Amino acid sequence: MPYAAKSILRACAAALALPAVPLTAAAAPALRVAAAPAVMEGGPLLYAAQQMGADAVVVVPGGAPTLFAPGDQAVELGGNAETQALRVSVEHPDLRIIQTVVEGLYSIVARRSAGIAALKDLKGKRIGVTASTSAAYFAHKMLQKAGLADTDVTLAPLAPSDLPAALADKKVDAIAIWEPQASQGEAALGQDAVVLPGAGVYREVYNLNTTAAALADPARRARIVAYVRALAQASKVSADQPSMVWPLVAKSSGFSEQTIALGWPHHRFGAALAKDLLDVLEDEERWLAPQAKREPRSRAELAKLIDGSVVQEALGKGR
Numbered sequence: 001m002p003y004a005a006k007s008i009l010r011a012c013a014a015a016l017a018l019p020a021v022p023l024t025a026a027a028a029p030a031l032r033v034a035a036a037p038a039v040m041e042g043g044p045l046l047y048a049a050q051q052m053g054a055d056a057v058v059v060v061p062g063g064a065p066t067l068f069a070p071g072d073q074a075v076e077l078g079g080n081a082e083t084q085a086l087r088v089s090v091e092h093p094d095l096r097i098i099q100t101v102v103e104g105l106y107s108i109v110a111r112r113s114a115g116i117a118a119l120k121d122l123k124g125k126r127i128g129v130t131a132s133t134s135a136a137y138f139a140h141k142m143l144q145k146a147g148l149a150d151t152d153v154t155l156a157p158l159a160p161s162d163l164p165a166a167l168a169d170k171k172v173d174a175i176a177i178w179e180p181q182a183s184q185g186e187a188a189l190g191q192d193a194v195v196l197p198g199a200g201v202y203r204e205v206y207n208l209n210t211t212a213a214a215l216a217d218p219a220r221r222a223r224i225v226a227y228v229r230a231l232a233q234a235s236k237v238s239a240d241q242p243s244m245v246w247p248l249v250a251k252s253s254g255f256s257e258q259t260i261a262l263g264w265p266h267h268r269f270g271a272a273l274a275k276d277l278l279d280v281l282e283d284e285e286r287w288l289a290p291q292a293k294r295e296p297r298s299r300a301e302l303a304k305l306i307d308g309s310v311v312q313e314a315l316g317k318g319r
Helices: 003-017 040-052 064-068 082-091 134-145 160-168 181-192 212-216 218-240 246-253 257-266 277-291 299-303 309-315
Strands: 031-035 057-061 077-081 095-104 107-111 126-129 154-157 174-177 193-197 204-211 267-269
Touching: 031 040, 031 064, 031 218, 040 057, 040 077, 040 095, 040 204, 040 218, 040 246, 040 257, 040 267, 064 077, 064 082, 064 204, 077 082, 082 095, 082 134, 082 204, 082 277, 095 212, 095 218, 095 309, 107 181, 126 134, 126 160, 134 174, 134 277, 160 174, 160 181, 174 181, 181 193, 181 257, 204 212, 204 218, 204 277, 212 218, 218 267, 218 309, 246 257, 257 267, 277 299
Parallel strands: 031 057, 031 077, 126 154, 126 174
Antiparallel strands: 077 204, 095 204, 095 267, 107 174, 107 193
């Protein structure tokens, strides 16, 4: 056999002995984001996920607690009001608040026929509220503004979806809640409605949360930064072109787009961390701690929960 032919045969044999090399790298797993389906604040999260595509981001039911769910149920990101982040972070101090997505403007809606015209008139009345939530803290702050304590009223624990009907059926004299239930309650009462807005007293700070471990993983951090960048754009669309987001919220929540449109103006959409976030956490911590029979955490301890580096990396600026 000629030398050249022998060389070709040897080369072919060597090539056949080589391990297979994949033509393409394995795709990165989709980023998992948890948000409560029935809250309007999740709209920007849903829109950002839609823009990035199902292969990149998946939104599942949940919130900040889902960051610490067992096994493969855990997520990389969770949307929630600051109240739940504070609660969860007691047991999981590695929780990190990385972006303020929405600021929710709550109201107390009351029945005029119950003798309520101002906050002070709530004394002795029955107020429907969802316990252990930002709405319960909102009720506390509103009563405090009127010089009243929680014990000066009867706080009736009800699910958010039950509050408008309870008000209309006179099971409660007032409700303290987020949107769209506040607007639904007002609509149900018609001329009998008295709206006591919480502007200047309290507003919900709905944040995107993750964990220190997720941020320390370069691959996961890169996906988180990409999502935060998309979420900033989604927040802008939510503010400027909300009808682009309403269908997603309607599909997730079960609310009609008309109902969503009614409650939408009671939200402010942003892209970076709220300037006073630490102040909000510190004040609310003083309310939460006694309920759990523990001492409030210090301002320095609470400051560790906030990580502004992700927004800085994603947007190149802070707020």
